[in-house]
Amino acid sequence: MDESQDNPRLSTDISGFQGDGIDMTQVEILPGGDGISVEMQGRRLRFHAIWLRDNAPDEATRNPGNGQRLITLSDIPADTRISGATVNGGVLHLTFAPEGKSVGYDLEWLLSHAYDREQNRMPGWLAPHVETWHAALQPAIPVGDFAAVSKHGSALRTWLSVLARYGFAKLENGPVEEGALFKVVDLFGYVRETNYGRHFEVRTEVNPTNLAYTGLGLQAHTDNPYRDPVPTVQVLYCLESSAAGGENMVVDGFAAALRLKDENPEGFDCLSRHCARFEYAGSKGVALRARRPMIELAPDGELVAMRFNNRSAAALTDIPYDEMALYYDAYRRLGEIIDDPAMEVTFRLEPGECFVVDNTRVLHARKAYSGTGTRWLQGCYADKDGLYSTLAALEAEMQEAAE
Ligand code: FE2
Numbered sequence: 001m002d003e004s005q006d007n008p009r010l011s012t013d014i015s016g017f018q019g020d021g022i023d024m025t026q027v028e029i030l031p032g033g034d035g036i037s038v039e040m041q042g043r044r045l046r047f048h049a050i051w052l053r054d055n056a057p058d059e060a061t062r063n064p065g066n067g068q069r070l071i072t073l074s075d076i077p078a079d080t081r082i083s084g085a086t087v088n089g090g091v092l093h094l095t096f097a098p099e100g101k102s103v104g105y106d107l108e109w110l111l112s113h114a115y116d117r118e119q120n121r122m123p124g125w126l127a128p129h130v131e132t133w134h135a136a137l138q139p140a141i142p143v144g145d146f147a148a149v150s151k152h153g154s155a156l157r158t159w160l161s162v163l164a165r166y167g168f169a170k171l172e173n174g175p176v177e178e179g180a181l182f183k184v185v186d187l188f189g190y191v192r193e194t195n196y197g198r199h200f201e202v203r204t205e206v207n208p209t210n211l212a213y214t215g216l217g218l219q220a221h222t223d224n225p226y227r228d229p230v231p232t233v234q235v236l237y238c239l240e241s242s243a244a245g246g247e248n249m250v251v252d253g254f255a256a257a258l259r260l261k262d263e264n265p266e267g268f269d270c271l272s273r274h275c276a277r278f279e280y281a282g283s284k285g286v287a288l289r290a291r292r293p294m295i296e297l298a299p300d301g302e303l304v305a306m307r308f309n310n311r312s313a314a315a316l317t318d319i320p321y322d323e324m325a326l327y328y329d330a331y332r333r334l335g336e337i338i339d340d341p342a343m344e345v346t347f348r349l350e351p352g353e354c355f356v357v358d359n360t361r362v363l364h365a366r367k368a369y370s371g372t373g374t375r376w377l378q379g380c381y382a383d384k385d386g387l388y389s390t391l392a393a394l395e396a397e398m399q400e401a402a403e
Contacts (some may be wrong), residue, residue, distance in 0.1 A: 189386025267330025
């Protein structure tokens with residue numbers, strides 16, 4: 001047993017210690033052994049004993065092969081405390097009472113997982129990888145080359161990272177063949193099959209007699225907000241495009257929500273605090289319904305999702321009477337912002353080209369046609385967990401190769 005277990009106030013000073021590039025000058029056991037306080041890279045960071053024990057990297061706590069935790073919280077004594085702390089060769093060795101267990105922590109890992117920092121953020125904050133945009137992005141639409149991203153991990157990583165940053169990206173020079181969209185999904189994930197099938201056809205014949213009916217533009221929207229969970233990625237792949245017009249248009253829903261917040265914080269708050277309702281029952285045997293906010297925030301205020309689709313909006317019944325007028329004002333203004341040309345980026349899809357969109361963030365639409373001809377696209381859904389997983393795995397591979 002470590003002799004310091006009986007004296008949890010013991011402090012261990014390590015003056016001027018340098019381990020593996022981490023400058024660590026001092027480690028101190030907090031009163032009662034409740035945690036430690038360390039100075040690393042000029043920052044004073046505290047860690048709780050229970051957090052450290054729960055995140056112990058030893059083989060009895062985590063499987064060294066797959067990294068999965070082998071114990072539950074109930075396997076850790078509720079009165080866990082730190083009884084000893086030493087540093088050796090870039091590793092912080094801690095001893096836990098009452099288990100008498102000693103565990104080593106990599107200092108870089110501790111620094112990168114520190115939580116003793118300012119965490120009070122304003123509602124609507126964005127994940128660090130997200131960059132909002134508006135019409136000024138037009139000359140620099142994110143785009144990848146099908147052959148390059150199919151063959152080279154570095155090209156795929158670059159394309160997926162811009163897709164994650166902007167919420168959409170084009171892919172060019174792909175095959176002009178039915179089902180080619182599945183080859184795009186195979187690059188990063190898996191198709192989400194729905195009641196519309198594994199994929200859906202978007203065929204438009206434009207001629208003077210039906211122009212008014214099939215060539216109309218559509219307001220920018222997110223797809224299928226009546227599903228819960230909603231499909232988080234959509235792929236639209238062009239196979240024929242001889243009609244003039246019909247350009248695709250995208251709007252950054254996060255940029256639109258934050259513009260609403262700037263103009264009308266109360267309206268932003270109202271749309272994020274109350275659930276809208278969405279439904280689709282357009283075919284036999286289908287009655288899809290979801291109750292979710294148009295602007296979705298995580299409990300700590302992070303802006304995580306947008307749902308906006310006038311065609312599938314159902315009657316709003318979850319907004320208090322006293323707030324309904326404010327809700328409608330905010331909903332109207334959000335729609336005006338989304339329709340503002342200053343927010344949109346447009347592009348034309350030629351055969352063999354597609355675009356992939358984060359359906360929880362970026363709204364898409366089709367401009368009206370102005371001539372005659374045909375347009376044929378195939379669409380399908382996928383999910384962004386696979387996309388982010390592929391991106392993170394590629395980034396880890398590249399980092400390993402660089403080390
Ligand atoms: Fe759509």
